[in-house]
Amino acid sequence: MTTLLDKIWDAHVVHCGAAGSSDLLYVDFHLLHEGSSPQAFEGLRLAGRTVRRPDLTLATEDHVVPTRGLLGQTGVAVTMVEALRRNCAEFGIPLHRSGTDGQGIVHVIGPELGITQPGRIILCGDSHTSTHGAFGALAFGIGTSQVEHVLATQTVAFAKPRAMAVTLHGALPAGVSAKDVALAVIGRIGTGGAQGHVIEYRGPAVEAMSMESRLTLCNMSIEAGAKAGMIAPDDVTVDYLRGRPYAPTGRAWDDAVASWKSLRSDDDAEFDRSIDIDVTTLSPFVSWGTNPSQVVELSAAVPDPADTPDPDARRAAERALTYMDLSPGTPMREIPIDVVFLGSCTNGRIEDLRAAAQVLEGREIAPGVRMLVVPGSAAVMRAAESEGLDEVFRKAGAEWRTAGCSLCVAMNDDSLAAGERCASTSNRNFEGRQGRGGRTHLVSPTTAAATAVTGRLTAPSNLGTR
Ligand SMILES: CC(C)[C@H](C(=O)O)[C@@H](O)C(=O)O
Ligand code: SF4
Numbered sequence: 001m002t003t004l005l006d007k008i009w010d011a012h013v014v015h016c017g018a019a020g021s022s023d024l025l026y027v028d029f030h031l032l033h034e035g036s037s038p039q040a041f042e043g044l045r046l047a048g049r050t051v052r053r054p055d056l057t058l059a060t061e062d063h064v065v066p067t068r069g070l071l072g073q074t075g076v077a078v079t080m081v082e083a084l085r086r087n088c089a090e091f092g093i094p095l096h097r098s099g100t101d102g103q104g105i106v107h108v109i110g111p112e113l114g115i116t117q118p119g120r121i122i123l124c125g126d127s128h129t130s131t132h133g134a135f136g137a138l139a140f141g142i143g144t145s146q147v148e149h150v151l152a153t154q155t156v157a158f159a160k161p162r163a164m165a166v167t168l169h170g171a172l173p174a175g176v177s178a179k180d181v182a183l184a185v186i187g188r189i190g191t192g193g194a195q196g197h198v199i200e201y202r203g204p205a206v207e208a209m210s211m212e213s214r215l216t217l218c219n220m221s222i223e224a225g226a227k228a229g230m231i232a233p234d235d236v237t238v239d240y241l242r243g244r245p246y247a248p249t250g251r252a253w254d255d256a257v258a259s260w261k262s263l264r265s266d267d268d269a270e271f272d273r274s275i276d277i278d279v280t281t282l283s284p285f286v287s288w289g290t291n292p293s294q295v296v297e298l299s300a301a302v303p304d305p306a307d308t309p310d311p312d313a314r315r316a317a318e319r320a321l322t323y324m325d326l327s328p329g330t331p332m333r334e335i336p337i338d339v340v341f342l343g344s345c346t347n348g349r350i351e352d353l354r355a356a357a358q359v360l361e362g363r364e365i366a367p368g369v370r371m372l373v374v375p376g377s378a379a380v381m382r383a384a385e386s387e388g389l390d391e392v393f394r395k396a397g398a399e400w401r402t403a404g405c406s407l408c409v410a411m412n413d414d415s416l417a418a419g420e421r422c423a424s425t426s427n428r429n430f431e432g433r434q435g436r437g438g439r440t441h442l443v444s445p446t447t448a449a450a451t452a453v454t455g456r457l458t459a460p461s462n463l464g465t466r
Contacts, residue, residue: 081098107131171205291430378402418437425442
């Protein structure tokens with residue numbers, strides 16, 4: 001009768017609040033980055049508190065770090081990174097510094113290190129913490145005052161969200177990825193479609209996905225307004241975790257696997273909301289507007305706001321088209337692109353790089369197009385280099401960078417110039433997200449690669465022979 005959400009929730013309640021109010025939950029792991037933690041540490045210091053469980057806390061440098069060369073000597077980025085370094089040293093928190101082996105985007109290194117495990121509650125002062133739910137963890141983003149609370153107590157006060165099932169039926173057609181599915185789901189339910197809910201993705205298409213694709217899917221849950229996304233653990237999850245640095249070993253591993261296997265919604269579990277999607281008919285998706293629900297299939301044209309019955313949605317669409325400098329009826333495939341970004345916590349893992357490299361192998365990117373390839377972590381970078389993917393990207397004319405959030409968010413050296421148009425594998429296409437006046441089209445890694453080749457929004461199936 002219970003959902004996966006119920007099971008994880010119930011196992012973590014330290015103090016049960018009154019109906020409708022918050023419960024106090026135990027937190028299994030707390031991740032930090034330089035972008036959202038400085039005030040929290042300041043709060044601790046002012047109150048004379050320490051960090052309750054530094055051993056269940058880990059920090060990394062990702063948002064502001066340069067992806068070309070080392071951190072400079074001055075500037076906002078240096079101030080932020082130095083603050084994190086001081087805070088971690090003072091409070092005894094392990095830190096994965098930029099330029100070291102374990103560094104990377106917080107949502108990429110958590111899984112890689114084996115910190116992200118089924119059944120855990122994992123928090124981070126970052127909205128895309130939903131990513132970690134791919135392992136059957138309950139993982140959500142928290143605000144700065146909650147970061148301080150977790151640091152001090154290893155607990156969080158939170159009102160239980162409702163449960164929503166998104167069931168993906170059928171098998172994904174060739175050339176359609178988890179990113180396309182995520183965009184299709186958000187396009188269907190809207191940016192507020194899952195508000196107040198935790199989405200559980202289930203069904204044959206989810207079971208067939210690799211761990212990396214599941215991470216992409218859960219990553220985007222927040223863009224549909226969900227608190228978190230999750231997927232019940234199975235053999236794919238267990239195989240991924242085996243042997244990772246933070247994964248249990250020996251007897252403890254066997255016990256963990258046995259308990260993970262019980263972590264699934266009961267067959268008769270009741271969800272507050274359910275939607276079903278048949279993925280067999282999906283094709284690559286791309287965003288045309290300034291929020292992640294403003295998407296169409298790449299084979300379609302820019303929609304006409306006049307066709308939108310709801311007046312608010314119509315005005316939003318008109319405004320988006322003005323910002324994006326697009327006219328209704330223009331085929332998406334005719335839209336020219338200046339920049340291509342392959343990376344981020346959505347699509348900066350090795351599987352994403354492999355898929356894009358396969359498209360680029362033996363091809364060159366179009367003259368005038370700038371393509372940045374930014375691995376999600378130092379480990380992804382090393383893996384890609386050992387497979388020769390960096391060479392494929394360089395040969396095609398792309399820039400091969402070091403790990404970080406990079407062009408996903410204009411908080412570092414990488415940004416779009418005003419008016420530049422970018423095909424981006426990241427998760428947000430808000431106004432100014434990639435730089436003031438910059439225009440973002442959200443796409444999958446293979447669409448990004450094919451777009452770099454033609455200089456227009458393109459799926460690999462539209463490319464000629466090499
Ligand atoms: C800077 C950070 C707090 C922010 C987030 O919460 O998600 C960022 O990662 C983002 O993707 O917009
Ligand atoms: S890669 Fe982008 S979405 Fe992910 S944590 Fe960094 S800024 Fe946020």
